[in-house]
Amino acid sequence: MATDSHSLRSALGRARGLGSAKEGTNHWWLQRVTAIALVPLTMWLVASIVALSGFGHGAFVVWFGRPLNATLMILFLGVGFHHAQLGMQVVIEDYVSHHGWRTTLNLLVKFACYGLATLSIVSILTIAFGA
Amino acid sequence: MATQNRPLSPHLQVYRLPLTALMSITHRMTGIGLTLGTLLLAWWVSAAAYGQAEYEQVQAFLGSWIAMILLLGFSFALFFHLCNGIRHLFWDFGNYFELHETRRADICVLIGAAALTAATWFMVL
Numbered sequence: 001m002a003t004d005s006h007s008l009r010s011a012l013g014r015a016r017g018l019g020s021a022k023e024g025t026n027h028w029w030l031q032r033v034t035a036i037a038l039v040p041l042t043m044w045l046v047a048s049i050v051a052l053s054g055f056g057h058g059a060f061v062v063w064f065g066r067p068l069n070a071t072l073m074i075l076f077l078g079v080g081f082h083h084a085q086l087g088m089q090v091v092i093e094d095y096v097s098h099h100g101w102r103t104t105l106n107l108l109v110k111f112a113c114y115g116l117a118t119l120s121i122v123s124i125l126t127i128a129f130g131a
Numbered sequence: 132m133a134t135q136n137r138p139l140s141p142h143l144q145v146y147r148l149p150l151t152a153l154m155s156i157t158h159r160m161t162g163i164g165l166t167l168g169t170l171l172l173a174w175w176v177s178a179a180a181y182g183q184a185e186y187e188q189v190q191a192f193l194g195s196w197i198a199m200i201l202l203l204g205f206s207f208a209l210f211f212h213l214c215n216g217i218r219h220l221f222w223d224f225g226n227y228f229e230l231h232e233t234r235r236a237d238i239c240v241l242i243g244a245a246a247l248t249a250a251t252w253f254m255v256l
Contacts, residue, residue, distance in 0.1 A: 032220065032223060035219075039217065046206075050254045056187070057179060057187065063178070087162045113166075116169055116173040120172065120173045122180075123176045123177040127180055128178060
């Protein structure tokens with residue numbers, strides 16, 4: 001491909017390797033980066049939920065009032081919702097062939113994921129700052 | 132231009148999917164399920180920020196039998212997606228593509244997901 005002298009692609013375009021979607025392997029790579037980060041974060045979240053089960057509101061406030069726990073929870077929420085959005089985008093792009101529906105669904109998933117992520121993170125910050 | 136001898140994709144209504152293929156589609160389905168499950172997570176966390184009364188409403192719902200079934204499903208989906216996701220990361224690095232290796236990983240993922248789900252519920256209940 002690179003040696004094809006009849007190609008309409010410029011040398012710069014080939015070197016950048018971004019392809020027709022203009023983002024190269026960015027989406028694929030971010031899916032993996034978030035996946036790796038989620039392995040320990042998920043184990044921590046499950047352990048937290050197990051520890052908090054059977055206790056009331058006070059235990060929740062004390063647990064997420066600790067800076068390290070608040071940090072890990074905010075990381076889980078940010079990375080987790082991003083991972084969910086990336087994954088749902090792939091599923092929608094694979095199975096929804098109608099262009100209008102595909103764009104609409106992708107927009108709704110993006111708004112829902114980042115909206116819920118923000119609500120959850122603000123909630124943890126509210127608890128962490130003791131408001 | 133000859134068109135014979137091209138590889139065909141499996142015809143889903145005729146072809147019996149091998150376990151690895153079933154687990155591949157299950158990975159996607161658990162991913163969709165977990166994305167829907169984040170609604171419950173966001174409700175739980177935001178209710179805690181609103182106050183004790185709101186938090187107790189969520190706890191009351193989580194104690195119902197329908198929520199227990201939902202949570203059992205979510206927990207298995209989470210551990211399946213976690214274990215199978217780690218296997219996907221090994222694939223991304225170009226490892227374990229041989230048939231006997233994928234078969235062994237299938238079993239490891241299923242046992243791992245079931246064991247983690249059982250251990251979690253053993254600690255909660």
